Amino acid sequence: MNNTSWLAYIALTAAIVVVPPLLIGFIRKTKARLQNRVGAPYHQPLLDLIKLLSKGELVSEHASWVLRGAAIANVSIALLLAVTSPWIPGMPRPFDVDIFLFIYLFALMRFFSVLSALDTASPFGGFAAGRDLTLAVLVEPAVMLCLTALAVVAQTANLSEIFSFTGKALSVQAGLWVMAGCGLYLSSLVELSRMPADDPTTHLELTMVHEAMILENSGPNLALTEYATALKLLVLMGVSGQCFLHAFAAVWQTSPSMQTACGAGAVLLAVAVTALIEATGVKLRWTKLPEFIAYAITFGLLCLVVALGVVK
Template sequence: MNFTEILCFIVLFLVLPILISGFIRNLKARLQNRIGSPLLQPLYNLYKLLQKSETISQDASPLFRIVPALNFSIMLILAVLVPWLPFHFSLPGSEIFLVLYLFAAMRFFSIIAALDTGSPFSAFGASREATLSALTEPAIILSLVALGIAYRTSDLNEIFSFSQSHGLMQVSIWLLSGAGLFLASLVELSRMPIDDPTTHLELTMVHEAMVIENSGPNLALIELAYNLRLVVYYGLSAQCFMHALAVLFTIDHATYVLLSILAIFILAFLTAAIESFAVKLAWRNNPEFIAYALTMSLLASLAAIFQSAFASLSLGNLGAFL
């Protein structure tokens, strides 16, 4: 990684989280014939929250304030480890299972913090979050494992590098994994159709209900970590789609970077569109939606297995295998 790339990464890392969530909000407003808030509204909100003083529950333990800081730092580490942009730091910890369990660690602590105040609302949110994440985890892991099988490594840097052989099978693996990851990330990020982040009723929400007791700088950290998580997830699935594209066409690096950023915006556009046109699913129908993500990831892994079968077998003994 050279100097310009590091600079690019830092700029995008600072700008995109704010920009994407502002973009989704603004676009949703436009789709509903409203003017909407400015693109940088999330930044203004964060600034406002950081200035405010905090009010916390008297039942809360010290964990309640440590967790936002801890989760935000885990998220910062993840943003460096996960190849969500076309630049790679080639750090040693960029590994499928480590990355996924770091995400799990964030979830662990946010559930604990939600239960800390003894608020029934945040407990609802926490219970739902626990259920949803248990159901989505297989989809996410299998999407990434499919890529891992295709390239025979669990190192994300190696998987998301371009030194790999090209083939039509690869395109389908990348596309299916990307789709699986995107659908799963809608659940992970508590977006529609699983959770509506804009209702006024905490009883029906997941993420917003969990953080109902947080305020001020404490809440700012949570919001910031959430925005970062959003771009990391979207960026990862955007990279999957981009790799499919790179298998088909030869693209020079600068265009590729621009297209990657565009892909993240397209996914954000899709999210806004889904949130404007779809309705929230009833709670008991959520597993069915998650099943789509799981199906995508299973298909991706099957494709990966067949691909390695083609790679390791000549046409002669392929018949014997089938």
């Protein structure tokens, strides 16, 4: 291993530790500015995490080791995803990740969240787990279709290879990339429990989904859970942002460092759009959500139609 790749690994580690909470702070700040508030500083979520880690915790007497174990498992899976999946161009790859591994690592995270929500035997955890799984069932086909369509055109299931700017077959498919980007972005909004699907700031029992699942966590456990959510935000916003980046032919002809800069810009832009949706939009009624997710599935199906046309 040479010097530059060591530097790249150090930069990646630093980015994975620092950037996800900063992105959450960026969303909150943008939202606050759009609502004419000053808002907390960008690094506030980072400080919150440090404070939570040093706090004591209160665990329900009905809870078992599963509550703690699920939080740790979630953080580990999220870290694995952040290290391996291509959320920014030109990042070092210790090993490659398959599209199916990518999708099912997210499903595994969801499994552990649901497990920890059910473990404390609180009614809130129970109904939130049910709602979360309902959304998961609806949103998974969309992610699957988008990524599979890309994989079919690229003739490889290796996610890093698909997003590597080197595949000749994919680099001319601007339309496919835009459609896949739209589909992945809409489904990541649901996956991340962001605004149209779930309000991350609400604590009203009628509307909570993700918040009710982590209600029983406190102290270090809550810090781990929130950090895992922030990592998930980084990975999903990164991957869907990259899709739009790939649609611009000019980007894949520039130098690798320029690509990395554009990738960082794409992540920020995707997060900023999320903040914009949250500041201006409203949470959808629960019965309207399948209609919202249908848009994501529609983009997935359109990707599939294009991919079938290309391969034939």
